[in-house]
Amino acid sequence: MVDYSFLLEELKRILKEKQLKFTRQRELVLKALFENEGHFSPEELHRLIQKKNPDTRVGIATIYRTLTLLEEEGLADSISFGKEGKRYEIGLKKHHDHLICTHCGKIIEFFDETIEKRQEEVARRFDFQMTDHAMKIIGICKECREREAGNQTNTQENH
Numbered sequence: 001m002v003d004y005s006f007l008l009e010e011l012k013r014i015l016k017e018k019q020l021k022f023t024r025q026r027e028l029v030l031k032a033l034f035e036n037e038g039h040f041s042p043e044e045l046h047r048l049i050q051k052k053n054p055d056t057r058v059g060i061a062t063i064y065r066t067l068t069l070l071e072e073e074g075l076a077d078s079i080s081f082g083k084e085g086k087r088y089e090i091g092l093k094k095h096h097d098h099l100i101c102t103h104c105g106k107i108i109e110f111f112d113e114t115i116e117k118r119q120e121e122v123a124r125r126f127d128f129q130m131t132d133h134a135m136k137i138i139g140i141c142k143e144c145r146e147r148e149a150g151n152q153t154n155t156q157e158n159h
C-alpha cells in the first residue's frame with residue numbers, strides 16, 4: 001500500500017506544476033480517497049468529507065475538479081457507470097479488476113493472472129500497444145440473489 005505522505009507530496013508537486021494553489025479542500029479529497037476503502041461517487045465522497053470535517057466547506061465542484069485532476073495524474077482511478085457517472089478509488093494500488101452488482105451497487109475487486117495474460121495476448125494479436133485496461137464483470141451478487149429468492153418464497157407463502 002502507498003503511504004499518505006507520498007501521495008500528499010505528489011499532490012503538492014502536481015498543483016505547483018499546474019500553477020494551482022494547494023488548499024485544504026483539495027487535500028481533503030485525496031485524504032478521503034486514501035482513508036476510505038472502496039469506490040465512491042463524488043457525492044459520496046462529499047458526504048464523507050463533510051461528515052468528518054464539519055468546519056470546512058468543500059464545494060461539490062471542487063470535489064469533481066480535484067477528482068479529475070487526481071485521475072489525470074494517476075493518484076486516483078475510476079470505474080465508469082455510463083450515465084450514472086464514475087466511482088473513484090485511490091490510485092497506485094496493485095492492479096485489479098472489478099465485479100459490479102447492478103442491484104445493490106457493491107463492487108468486488110479481483111485479480112486473475114490468466115485474464116491479465118489473455119488481454120496482453122489479444123493486444124499483441126492486433127498489434128495493439130496496450131497502455132491500460134478496465135475489466136468489469138456486471139451482474140447480481142450472492143447476497144442480492146439470496147435476498148430476492150427469499151422475497152419470492154415469502155410472497156408465495158402469503159398467497
Ligand SMILES: [Zn+2]
Pocket residue numbers: 101102103104105106140141142143144
Ligand atoms: Zn448486490
Ligand SMILES: [Zn+2]
Pocket residue numbers: 039089096097098109
Ligand atoms: Zn478497485
